[in-house]
Amino acid sequence: MGYHFRYLLFLTILTDVSGEEPSMIRIPGKPGIFKTSESLETSWEECVVKCRADINCSVVYKTSDIQCQYFLFGSISTIQQAAPKGDEIALKIQLSGNQCPISNPLVPGHTYYTQIIKSQFYKTTLSQDSLSNNIYNLTYSVSTCPDNTKLFQRGETTVVCIGLYFFEDPRCNNAMEASALCKAQNGTLTGPANADEYEYIQEISYSSVDTSNPDSFQYLIYWINGAGTNTKNDYTFEDPTHNGSTNYKWIGGAPIAKRTGYCLNNPNPLSFYIADNSCTDTVLSPNAVCWRGALCQVPPKIEIV
Known part of the structure; x- marks a missing residue:
């Protein structure tokens, strides 16, 4: 699947976050079900870079050459895959190594992105929908420890x-x-x-x-x-x-x-x-x-x- 590729830029993540450096996976796709989003006046490349560096960002969607739709953690629950050379969307996930994977890293099974922010564990889980191969589901959780631990x-x-x-x-x-x-x-x-x-x-x-x-x-x-x-x-x-x-x-x-x-x-x-x-x-x-x-x-x- 040649249209699945990773956009690699080595940026510094904020010091209060631990975990592996994230990757942005860009695929032909568009938002499905979501609660809220922001509209940013910026180029697509800069939008992807911004999301990768932003601990609160999960997904970005290209709406034009000078504008993107910006989704924060927990705000979008499904993504619909599109035909190549159509809509484009980018998702933040973790991948081993610094090379683009040969096959689609989003299937099969579950893909995760995790980070620790201010002593809380944030996890995004990305999985292919059981009823449609063209839909990806995103679920989110936050883990918090008891006092004195x-x-x-x-x-x-x-x-x-x-x-x-x-x-x-x-x-x-x-x-x-x-x-x-x-x-x-x-x-x-x-x-x-x-x-x-x-x-x-x-x-x-x-x-x-x-x-x-x-x-x-x-x-x-x-x-x-x-x-x-x-x-x-x-x-x-x-x-x-x-x-x-x-x-x-x-x-x-x-x-x-x-x-x-x-x-x-x-x-x-x-x-x-x-x-x-x-x-x-x-x-x-x-x-x-x-x-x-x-x-x-x-x-x-x-x-x-």
Whole structure:
């Protein structure tokens, strides 16, 4: 399909947005169902460039050589494909690499464009209509995390909200109770999936000594995802989205156990790293070390726009 091509320009995306650089796919087509749009007095090329750089823009349509129709996130729900050399429309999506795909990237299956803006996850899903090969459907969603958690993207479309959850009574407790604490939030124990997550986890864990330490323990530790097996360095995980212990940073000599009954926790009292301890540990020496809670990943609230 030679009329499917990508218009590539390397522009800087605003710093409060994370994710891969978007691509604008230009195809023969015109707007179908939409709520609102803007009319811009500009050339078609400049209109495409503007949309690509604008975090709020999803689709643009060429109405003339000096005018375009500009659709913001959530404002257009269908696109109708036209005959070659007719109407022209451009859609913002993500593609791997910097080459135009050989075949139509819009079919088969779903195509996504995702971005994180001000701690919210915006996702546009583009799919071919089940009743007509000439119509594409666009759906939109915004994911928001609960208070005291932070949003992280894992993979193409997986989003998790990571935070510390604290035991109430008793305030120091074991790994089984930590798992139950996460499950009570519809989540699971988790661990770092990358360097950014690891840094965030250490930051909130260390700062909790000053903010969530009513019994004035010298060290606070949190249970994270990972329960020992009979094989050294092998663990079972509740959360499959962080690629096991690949991104765990161990204290020197750890993990030490190669049997069941040992669980992973962070941070180690003597260092900025992850260690293993008996899953039943709750306190070490009065007012020295407290297993204060759990590092959980919980689902975001998803709003369909």
